[in-house]
Amino acid sequence: xxxxxxxxxxxxxxxxxxxxxxxxxxxxxxxxxxxxxxxxxxxxxxxxxxxxxxxxxxxxxxxxxxxxxxxxxxxxxxxxxxxxxxxxxxxxxxxxxxxxxxxxxxxxxxxxxxxxxxxxxxxxxxxxxxxxxxxxxxxxxxxxxxxxxxxxxxxxxxxxxxxxxxxxxxxxxxxxxxxxxxxxxxxxxxxxxxxxxxxxxxxxxxxxxxxxxxxxxxxxxxxxxxxxxxxxxxxxxxxxxxxxxxxxxxxxxxxxxxxxxxxxxxxxxxxxxxxxxxxxxxxxxxxxxxxxxxxxxxxxxxxxxxxxxxxxxxxxxxxxxxxxxxxxxxxxxxxxxxx
Amino acid sequence: xxxxxxxxxxxxxxxxxxxxxxxxxxxxxxxxxxxxxxxxxxxxxxxxxxxxxxxxxxxxxxxxxxxxxxxxxxxxxxxxxxxxxxxxxxxxxxxxxxxxxxxxxxxxxxxxxxxxxxxxxxxxxxxxxxxxxxxxxxxxxxxxxxxxxxxxxxxxxxxxxxxxxxxxxxxxxxxxxxxxxxxxxxxxxxxxxxxxxxxxxxxxxxxxxxxxxxxxxxxxxxxxxxxxxxxxxxxxxxxxxxxxxxxxxxxxxxxxxxxxxxxxxxxxxxxxxxxxxxxxxxxxxxxxxxxxxxxxxxxxxxxxxxxxxxxxxxxxxxxxxxxxxxxxxxxxxxxxxxx
DNA sequence: ATCATCAATCGAAGCGCTTCGACAATCCAA
DNA sequence: TTGGATTGTCGAAGCGCTTCGATTGATGAT
Numbered sequence: 001x002x003x004x005x006x007x008x009x010x011x012x013x014x015x016x017x018x019x020x021x022x023x024x025x026x027x028x029x030x031x032x033x034x035x036x037x038x039x040x041x042x043x044x045x046x047x048x049x050x051x052x053x054x055x056x057x058x059x060x061x062x063x064x065x066x067x068x069x070x071x072x073x074x075x076x077x078x079x080x081x082x083x084x085x086x087x088x089x090x091x092x093x094x095x096x097x098x099x100x101x102x103x104x105x106x107x108x109x110x111x112x113x114x115x116x117x118x119x120x121x122x123x124x125x126x127x128x129x130x131x132x133x134x135x136x137x138x139x140x141x142x143x144x145x146x147x148x149x150x151x152x153x154x155x156x157x158x159x160x161x162x163x164x165x166x167x168x169x170x171x172x173x174x175x176x177x178x179x180x181x182x183x184x185x186x187x188x189x190x191x192x193x194x195x196x197x198x199x200x201x202x203x204x205x206x207x208x209x210x211x212x213x214x215x216x217x218x219x220x221x222x223x224x225x226x227x228x229x230x231x232x233x234x235x236x237x238x239x240x241x242x243x244x245x246x247x248x249x250x251x252x253x254x255x256x257x258x259x260x261x262x263x264x265x266x267x268x269x270x271x272x273x274x275x276x277x278x279x280x281x282x283x284x285x286x287x288x289x290x291x292x293x294x295x296x297x298x299x300x301x302x303x304x305x306x307x308x309x310x311x312x313x314x315x316x317x318x319x320x321x322x323x324x325x326x327x328x329x330x331x332x333x334x335x336x337x338x339x
Numbered sequence: 340x341x342x343x344x345x346x347x348x349x350x351x352x353x354x355x356x357x358x359x360x361x362x363x364x365x366x367x368x369x370x371x372x373x374x375x376x377x378x379x380x381x382x383x384x385x386x387x388x389x390x391x392x393x394x395x396x397x398x399x400x401x402x403x404x405x406x407x408x409x410x411x412x413x414x415x416x417x418x419x420x421x422x423x424x425x426x427x428x429x430x431x432x433x434x435x436x437x438x439x440x441x442x443x444x445x446x447x448x449x450x451x452x453x454x455x456x457x458x459x460x461x462x463x464x465x466x467x468x469x470x471x472x473x474x475x476x477x478x479x480x481x482x483x484x485x486x487x488x489x490x491x492x493x494x495x496x497x498x499x500x501x502x503x504x505x506x507x508x509x510x511x512x513x514x515x516x517x518x519x520x521x522x523x524x525x526x527x528x529x530x531x532x533x534x535x536x537x538x539x540x541x542x543x544x545x546x547x548x549x550x551x552x553x554x555x556x557x558x559x560x561x562x563x564x565x566x567x568x569x570x571x572x573x574x575x576x577x578x579x580x581x582x583x584x585x586x587x588x589x590x591x592x593x594x595x596x597x598x599x600x601x602x603x604x605x606x607x608x609x610x611x612x613x614x615x616x617x618x619x620x621x622x623x624x625x626x627x628x629x630x631x632x633x634x635x636x637x638x639x640x641x642x643x644x645x646x647x648x649x650x651x652x653x654x655x656x657x658x659x660x661x662x663x664x665x666x667x668x669x670x671x672x673x674x675x676x677x678x
Numbered sequence: 679a680t681c682a683t684c685a686a687t688c689g690a691a692g693c694g695c696t697t698c699g700a701c702a703a704t705c706c707a708a
Numbered sequence: 709t710t711g712g713a714t715t716g717t718c719g720a721a722g723c724g725c726t727t728c729g730a731t732t733g734a735t736g737a738t
Contacts, residue, residue: 001451003724014688019726026727027685049454050398051724053389054693064436068421075413082407085438094449097403097436099424110433112340115388223596250592257562257596283561342694353718358696365697366715390694393723684735691728698721705714 002043010039022047053114062093062306063116065107065130067100067123071188073248076278076293080122080144083299091307093117104133111137118306120144120299124155126194140309142302146194152316154309156302158276159320160195163291164202166323167244167275168212170289175333176242176271178213180233182255184247185225186218199246199276213237219247226254241334242271245288249279256284267332276323287328294321341382349378361386392453401432401645402455404446404469406439406462410527412587415617415632419461419483422638430646432456443472450476457645459483459638463494465533479648481641485533491655493648495641497615498659499534502630503541505662506583506614507551509628514672515581515610517552519572521594523586524564525557538585538615552576558586565593580673581610584627588618595623606671615662626667633660 008015013032020026021036028036039045053059064084066077085095096116098106107130110116117140121130124145134141135152143155171179181203183189188196200216207214215236219229234240245252252274256266264270266286274281274290281288298321308314347354352371359365360375367375378384392398403423405416424434435455437445446469449455456479460469463484473480474491482494510518520542522528527535539555546553554575558568573579584591591613595605603609605625613620613629620627637660647653 001453005724015725016689016727017687020687023726026687029686032686044451046448046451048393048724049449049452050389050392050396050695051693052452052726054387054393054695054723055725055727057389057693057726059389061435068417074417078407078413078417081436082438085436086440089441089445094454095436096400097420097424097434099421101425102428106428109385110388112383112385113388114340115433253589253592344694354695355697355719356717359717362696365717368716371716387694389725390723391696393693393725394695394697396696396723680738682735682737684733686732686734688731689729691726693726694723696721696723698719700718700720702717703715705712707712708710 001048002045003048004045006043007036007039007045010043011035057114059115059117060093061116062088062095062303063098063107063110063119064095065098065103065119065121067103069100069123071185071193072123073278075249076295077123079278079293079295080299083296084120084122084144084303087300087303088120091303093303093307095120103130107133107137111139117310118142120302120306123193140306142305142309144298144302146318148194150316150318154305154314154316155318156298156305157195157318157320158294158298159323160198160276161202162320163275163323164199164244164246165206166325167273167291168203168206168210168214170325171242171244171271171273171331172210172212174242174271174331176212177334178237178239178241179207180237180240180243181214181216182219182226182229182233182243182245182247182251183216184218185220189218195276196246203244203246213239215240219251221248221250221254223254223258226251226258230255230258240270242273242331245272245274246276249277252277252281252284252288267330269335271331271334273331281328284330286330288330289328290326291323292326294324297321340387341384342387343384345382346375346378346384349382350374396453398454398456399432400455401427401434401642402437402446402449402458403427403434404437404442404458404460406442408439408462410524410532411462412617414588415634416462418617418632418634419638422635423459423461423483423642426639426642427459430642432642432646434459442469446472446476450478456649457481459641459645462532479645481644481648483637483641485657487533489655489657493644493653493655494657495637495644496534496657496659497633497637498662499537499615500541501659502614502662503538503583503585504545505664506612506630507542507545507549507553509664510581510583510610510612510670511549511551513581513610513670515551516673517576517578517580518546519569519576519579519582520553520555521558521565521568521572521582521584521586521590522555523557524559528557534615535585542583542585552578554579558590560587560589560593562593562597565590565597569594569597579609581612581670584611584613585615588616591616591620591623591627606669608674610670610673612670620667623669625669627669628667629665630662631665633663636660 004015008018021028119141121143124143126148131147217229217232274288276293278293281290343354347357360367458480460482463482465487470486556568556571613627615632617632620629
């Protein structure tokens with residue numbers, strides 16, 4: 001494997017010239033640069049990662065801590081992981097994957113051995129033990145998700161409050177006045193990730209403010225669970241003409257199934273909006289209106305922020321990503337209004 | 340951040356003694372070791388990763404190339420990724436995640452900059468472009484999955500042929516004589532990963548050998564697709580009393596739904612076995628007998644093999660993992676036999 | 679003409695570690 | 709006893725890179 005000395009010899013310059021030509025940190029004559037580039041190409045030279053880390057105290061590696069608990073939706077996690085890796089590469093960073101079981105110790109290990117330049121944290125829970133470590137390490141870090149205490153941390157997340165309001169607003173625009181919210185399984189509201197309660201609370205609040213009748217029900221991912229949730233909502237909202245789904249993918253399929261059987265036409269008799277879903281709602285029948293969970297832009301932004309921290313100082317702050325509404329075919333004016 | 344010189348000073352020895360004490364590559368007096376350990380602890384010393392790579396020409400990092408195409412089942416991929424990371428950590432290796440889009444270039448990059456010691460390749464397709472790169476690089480590598488040409492490669496995978504035979508054998512033991520196979524979507528058999536056709540062919544072959552009536556049908560992951568597949572099988576096998584599922588998770592749920600509606604009792608009227616599934620079949624009603632896709636042991640074994648290659652020479656070979664059958668509640672003797 | 683400025687390049691120091699060769703001390707078999 | 713092994717330790721030589729002066733001409737302002 002060719003090293004910088006080989007390149008220098010072939011190009012007929014000193015190794016420092018090669019280094020400066022490659023990094024661009026000092027001016028180098030155009031002709032020299034060309035000769036060096038040729039030598040690099042000819043030898044298939046790639047700087048040795050270890051040497052670079054040692055001398056430059058930059059590793060060009062980011063740690064990605066991606067835990068996996070029972071209530072993690074794997075496709076969603078995968079989407080975020082993918083987004084982060086892709087974004088990192090666009091800044092010439094590689095990604096070291098840390099998983100559960102190694103969460104805090106792993107972070108400590110890679111940080112204190114100077115293996116990584118920064119940290120991206122996925123699937124942050126309300127009182128995530130990793131936040132303490134990140135604060136303590138003082139390494140450039142960005143969380144995707146919002147912990148209970150954001151003091152000193154930089155966080156990126158979808159604006160769940162805005163998403164809740166947006167989902168309701170669109171339905172109100174269409175003329176709906178009674179809208180239910182089918183939420184996640186009950187356990188998600190008790191502990192852990194806080195996006196679920198954030199969404200619920202804003203939704204109900206927005207309903208109150210705009211004088212729309214709203215109700216909420218948790219939903220288990222079984223047929224019975226979905227029926228219970230739907231019936232529960234109907235009981236609270238006899239005139240319900242629309243339902244917002246803030247729950248996982250399976251529940252969507254089951255709900256459509258149940259509605260088909262009960263001969264409730266979508267969207268004629270019931271409008272549906274899926275909010276904060278990490279999956280495509282295209283393949284459902286009908287395709288469901290959706291406010292997507294922006295894995296791609298969250299990952300992108302998180303990496304950008306780490307890179308910025310690396311480049312200079314960035315004030316810790318929380319950055320909320322504005323929700324977008326994608327119109328498909330699952331909403332319509334309520335039946336009563338249509339008549 | 341404390342370095343080895345600090346440790347040496349505190350312990351009152353030379354840095355080489357510290358190095359040897361930590362690596363165990365030369366005998367060091369017990370008392371000295373203790374003093375060094377204390378100094379390490381006191382200073383919170385961690386060897387610098389870059390320096391280690393440079394001096395030791397070992398990075399303790401493995402590249403994991405995990406592509407993500409349309410027909411990748413994210414939970415399955417995730418399970419393998421997790422397994423590999425966990426296994427790698429147990430050998431004190433970290434994992435650098437490479438994704439699609441960077442597949443071959445990424446491998447080349449990390450290899451030629453000596454960023455990684457070895458490679459684990461996930462989701463290998465029949466004519467995977469990454470195999471050529473891996474051969475060319477000559478780095479310790481293990482594929483999880485089996486490409487068309489295994490020459491010079493070390494591969495680990497579930498023994499799909501054996502799994503196919505095992506699924507059928509269990510049903511035959513129970514007295515079934517007419518067994519259908521619901522496969523994946525059609526496209527999977529044309530190109531790409533070869534586990535699907537491997538399973539199908541062995542299944543049909545095993546049927547032929549044992550005089551059991553068998554049939555195969557591809558299955559789209561929609562209600563219509565599942566019904567078409569089921570009806571297609573019934574058309575070929577009017578007396579079908581059992582069906583083997585070698586397809587993705589969604590299809591399982593839909594099938595059970597369809598059967599419930601059609602009032603086909605499971606397992607009384609139809610036995611079901613799920614083969615090579617990466618997900619839990621516990622939560623179905625009834626829980627489905629399964630031959631699991633051993634993500635965990637595949638990942639474990641793959642990492643072991645990379646580590647072995649790192650330690651010494653390992654003959655390239657293909658290693659098939661024996662399938663295991665997990666009895667749940669979805670199989671029973673056929674109705675006719677039960678009478 | 680004169681001196682600071684800047685572009686272009688080089689040499690050398692050093693990043694923190696591993697590892698080789700040396701050397702002293704201790705050991706046990708002959 | 710003696711000498712070849714073995715144990716325990718040290719010093720020093722790199723590993724391949726980045727980066728800090730230093731040097732040499734050329735450039736331009738005065």
